[in-house]
Amino acid sequence: MCETDVFRAAAEAGPHHILKMYNSSGSVVNISPRLEANSERSYYRLEVVASDLQSERPPLSVRVRRTHCWFPVSTFRLHHLESKVMEDMGKSPDIMCELKSHVESFKRKLESVEHLSWMGLFKDDGDQQLSKFSPKPKTPQLSVQEERQQVRRKFLNMSSLQVTEEVREHLKTPIFDNWQWEEAEMLVLLQVMYMDLDFLTAFHIELEVLQNFLFEVYCHYNNIPFHNFQHCFCVTQMMYGLIWLTDLRNKLGRIDLFVMLTSALCHDLDHPGYNNVYQINAQTDLALRYNDISPLENHHCAVAFGILSKPECNILNNLTCEQYKHIRGGMIRCILATDMARHNEILNKFKLIQPVFDFTNKEHKEVLMKIMVKVSDISNEARPMAVAEPWLDCLLQEFFNQSDTEKLKGLPVTPFMDRDKVSKPSSQTSFIRFVLLPLFSELTKLFPCLEQHILEPVRRALKYYSDMERASKGEEGATKP
Ligand SMILES: Nc1nc2c(ncn2[C@@H]2O[C@@H]3COP(=O)(O)O[C@H]3[C@H]2O)c(=O)[nH]1
Ligand SMILES: [Zn+2]
Numbered sequence: 001m002c003e004t005d006v007f008r009a010a011a012e013a014g015p016h017h018i019l020k021m022y023n024s025s026g027s028v029v030n031i032s033p034r035l036e037a038n039s040e041r042s043y044y045r046l047e048v049v050a051s052d053l054q055s056e057r058p059p060l061s062v063r064v065r066r067t068h069c070w071f072p073v074s075t076f077r078l079h080h081l082e083s084k085v086m087e088d089m090g091k092s093p094d095i096m097c098e099l100k101s102h103v104e105s106f107k108r109k110l111e112s113v114e115h116l117s118w119m120g121l122f123k124d125d126g127d128q129q130l131s132k133f134s135p136k137p138k139t140p141q142l143s144v145q146e147e148r149q150q151v152r153r154k155f156l157n158m159s160s161l162q163v164t165e166e167v168r169e170h171l172k173t174p175i176f177d178n179w180q181w182e183e184a185e186m187l188v189l190l191q192v193m194y195m196d197l198d199f200l201t202a203f204h205i206e207l208e209v210l211q212n213f214l215f216e217v218y219c220h221y222n223n224i225p226f227h228n229f230q231h232c233f234c235v236t237q238m239m240y241g242l243i244w245l246t247d248l249r250n251k252l253g254r255i256d257l258f259v260m261l262t263s264a265l266c267h268d269l270d271h272p273g274y275n276n277v278y279q280i281n282a283q284t285d286l287a288l289r290y291n292d293i294s295p296l297e298n299h300h301c302a303v304a305f306g307i308l309s310k311p312e313c314n315i316l317n318n319l320t321c322e323q324y325k326h327i328r329g330g331m332i333r334c335i336l337a338t339d340m341a342r343h344n345e346i347l348n349k350f351k352l353i354q355p356v357f358d359f360t361n362k363e364h365k366e367v368l369m370k371i372m373v374k375v376s377d378i379s380n381e382a383r384p385m386a387v388a389e390p391w392l393d394c395l396l397q398e399f400f401n402q403s404d405t406e407k408l409k410g411l412p413v414t415p416f417m418d419r420d421k422v423s424k425p426s427s428q429t430s431f432i433r434f435v436l437l438p439l440f441s442e443l444t445k446l447f448p449c450l451e452q453h454i455l456e457p458v459r460r461a462l463k464y465y466s467d468m469e470r471a472s473k474g475e476e477g478a479t480k481p
Contacts, residue, residue: 135179135230135394144223152215154184159211163192171237172244174382174453178234179390186233187214193240193261202254204318213313220269220303225397227271232264234383234391238376239264246447251359255323256369259330262315263373266304267335271296274402276339281411294339301335330369337370338377346370347439354446368446375443375454381428381436381461382454388461392424399427425469432462 142150170176171189181189194200194210221229239261243249248257272286279287279295286295305328308314316324337346350371353364380391399417406413415421416430436458444450 135390148219151184151218155187155215156211158184158188159191168192168196172241174238174241175384176237177387178230179387183218183229187218190214190236197257199258203258205315209312210315213307213315216307216313217265220307222271222273224273226394227268227273232268235267235376236261236264238379239372242372242376245449245453252365255326256330256365259327259334260369260372263331263334264376267300267338267373267377269300269303273398276341277414278402278406282409294336297336297339301332304331333366334369334373337374346374347442350442354442357446371443375439378436379454381432382457385461385464392428396424396427423472425465425472428465429462429469432458
């Protein structure tokens, strides 16, 4: 494809479509004058990831990512092209006018943040193709308030766009790469999840109320290394994926699916970045308020219902009393179940009922719902390595932050958070062996189809970190005199 084709393609897409551009290894690239030069071998490709609901004309082509177009970047610089247009204007006005209009149209796209920021996924060819995105730094010049308002504006602007079928399908899998999406985009995807599970119709939720609710949830996650809005998104997306993969839509009532998804969304609201042990040892306000009983989880849940108490955010507003009680009770149970101090208690209950599991048994269903939220909560290692590994870095950052504070304040130091005692591989091999594998295997017994989706990647991760641990021990041994 020559360069004009690309401009033409972008211009033809019109303002109603959101485009992303990828390099030949599948990573998203920003369309900017600093774009690296490429060749026919290392092509770029443009892809439509979402379209305006009102747009009549189909975008580029729905399968545009299969149209591998490459274009020389030296001529991809708009100012250069523009000056060329001006220079050549007199010679062949028709072609140049057409070109100029393409440039103008494309420039509008470049200038609108949303178009640039929609970064892609479609990493269905295995780990190799996954780009190593890591947590993005915040825009330093904006205050928290301004940043939130910007996210809100972007979210509302994008919320009427028709997210493509491919994105929707990808959203249902554990290989979804959260690092490629920014906050406003995640809010759109969360909205898609609520819509695609038919919650709006089933529970008479107005779209505007759902949007206000999702935005408030976003505002109530703190800017901390791990327990932030991205974590909330990942847990909710994993829950959404599990619901589809296990066909739970045909096994549980819609109201229970609603409880599970909303619990996942709210399960770490206003997490301060210091765990329950710290809260109790430091005698924080939360520990005092909740008498040392799961202070964080009680708080997350209370914040969730605080948000829901605002009429403009109350997605439970049009429910019957009975439905409201069911949802509130379910959410409280599911969110409180995420306290890892209760891990064995809940897993053992599930182990007992799993062989005779009955989807019509209320008690069985309640345990399963807790297990599903717990699995989603600690499911990073079920994701491709390139997605999971940055999460471990974030977690260790939060752990080390806590243990440093504990040392400073003279509080007992939590051993698995101590930077002098744990390393990346040691932390992960233990966690996978003693927590993830036992939990994930038990759920896989009930849903054998999950073997490939959550168990196999976790086994691969165990091998990866065991190798890393051996290698680092070998190095240690080699450097010892
Ligand atoms: N070592 C390790 N711990 C994890 C991982 N994912 C979750 N956890 C822990 O599991 C806990 C689940 O509840 P929290 O969110 O309180 O804190 C989480 C972490 O302490 C992981 O990938 N590795
Ligand atoms: Zn969590």
